[in-house]
Amino acid sequence: MMSSKNTPTRTKILQASLELLEAGQGAEVRMSDIAKRAGISRQALYLHFATRTELLVETTLFVDDLKGADKRLAPSRAAKTGIERLEAFVEAWGGYMPEIYGVGRPMMAMMDTDEEAAKAWNQRMWDVREGCEAAIKALKADQTLSPVYSVNQATDLLWTLLSVRSWEQLTQQCGWSQKKYIKSMKTLAHNTFVVAGTNLSQGKSK
Amino acid sequence: MMSSKNTPTRTKILQASLELLEAGQGAEVRMSDIAKRAGISRQALYLHFATRTELLVETTLFVDDLKGADKRLAPSRAAKTGIERLEAFVEAWGGYMPEIYGVGRPMMAMMDTDEEAAKAWNQRMWDVREGCEAAIKALKADQTLSPVYSVNQATDLLWTLLSVRSWEQLTQQCGWSQKKYIKSMKTLAHNTFVVAGTNLSQGKSK
């Protein structure tokens, strides 16, 4: 019974999985590949993870732990004004996406065929939506939310703007730099959701 | 040699493929499924299409033919002002996406594993980008393009806003109606790309 313990072998597997996923630019990451890299037999993987999907899901949690997802989003929660919060969130999440894209890409690919994978990934994306909602609600509280949108509509829209797919298209397909992406998204979010007449990065409302 | 002919059997296959893809809400569409529905043997499929990918790609072309992709985009090309053109394009493409989503979903799923599928789908999406670019250039020509963005940047952004993935998120995940999607996108595109002080649906510039 090793259940949810942090045994060294389990960690080695997750580490191997992560390395392959991050390196793999389209390269398949098979169970046998992961086993080889972790230095154990393919069968041994199944002693720790029931399915490939489960391993992948656990890898995404592993990466959150490593890269400190929570800490990154903290500044956004600490922001005083809604505008600052919106900006901080765009910056934090926008900066985090490249870190998880390595595992995110295969996860998104699996969503189409694997129910479990879809559930796990959607759950995580829903958490992101909550971040969006919090930022929008902070704007609303400051009365700096554009009257064009309801809180829900603005949240949906912001969430879509900041989706991994959109980030992927802009940075991978269009060749945008990370810097350009974040700057553009800040501008776009500001211009879209903040009531007219309030400047970027000058959140002294009232 | 049946090469690129429109034989009845070939059409039957494409028809069957299309029906299954459109019906299939996550249901797998295997070669055997398509064969069964077309009323022929699985092997016969390979007499008309070398691979599953090729069949899927051909199905997307088939659907364009059926739904009249070209005709739908015509109004956009005919628009007098840039603003009208932008609006018409959002409306046309936004209205077209649900029609192709049935085949688009599996195509996008295949992109991750199949090089050919990726090339075919990207090619089609690139055509959409050209539509975006034309609309943005029309704004530029009218001097109604917001000075915040260059033509390229605006094109990339509009293209991403109008991507199938974004449409998918808003309509499938967030539950937006088609009407709401198009209206919101029109507003968003207008507010983002049209120079301030110009109203929606009143394109008399000059």
Place this chain on the structure above:
DNA sequence: CGCGTTACTTTACATGATGTCAAGTAAAAA
């Protein structure tokens, strides 16, 4: 009429990945 070609059928099989099963082993724990 006979002949060959076309379009399809049937059966069999190779491949490649996931996942299962069972027996064996080496070292730590009891």
Place this chain on the structure above:
DNA sequence: TTTTTACTTGACATCATGTAAAGTAACGCG
């Protein structure tokens, strides 16, 4: 010393794609 734990080895089931080969029924044509 025995037992348990963690892993190894090798064999096998499954499932979809794609290949291969031989058979058949209809059709056009000299």
